[in-house]
Amino acid sequence: MPNKSQIDELKVILLERRDNILSNINNSRLNIDQLKDQDIKDDLDYAELVSDSFTEGMIANHQLEEFKQIEEALVKISKGTYGICDMCGIVIPLGRLKAKPFAKFCTECRTAYEHEFVRRAKN
Numbered sequence: 001m002p003n004k005s006q007i008d009e010l011k012v013i014l015l016e017r018r019d020n021i022l023s024n025i026n027n028s029r030l031n032i033d034q035l036k037d038q039d040i041k042d043d044l045d046y047a048e049l050v051s052d053s054f055t056e057g058m059i060a061n062h063q064l065e066e067f068k069q070i071e072e073a074l075v076k077i078s079k080g081t082y083g084i085c086d087m088c089g090i091v092i093p094l095g096r097l098k099a100k101p102f103a104k105f106c107t108e109c110r111t112a113y114e115h116e117f118v119r120r121a122k123n
Contacts, residue, residue, distance in 0.1 A: 003089045010101045021067045028060040073102040
């Protein structure tokens with residue numbers, strides 16, 4: 001299990017990432033609003049506007065999901081359950097937490113989760 005100083009370092013990383021994501025989401029919203037205000041002269045302009053708006057929206061949605069995972073990790077830190085796999089209950093290795101500080105699963109459980117996700121998506 002990560003010690004207190006390691007958890008504190010990871011918390012700083014999580015907080016910084018959370019702030020960056022909030023800024024990015026706000027910028028995406030501004031970009032989408034600016035795109036909506038553009039003068040559309042023809043079908044090509046419209047197609048480009050739709051494509052750009054869709055891309056900005058997808059990026060914002062992806063970052064919003066990461067934001068939620070970061071918030072969950074911060075709650076776990078405050079509860080003292082940070083670094084414990086949600087699936088099997090073992091300690092998530094520090095290297096994994098450094099690579100992905102908001103990880104919910106150990107590597108083995110993440111692999112099993114992804115396989116199940118793919119299996120369900122095919123059905």
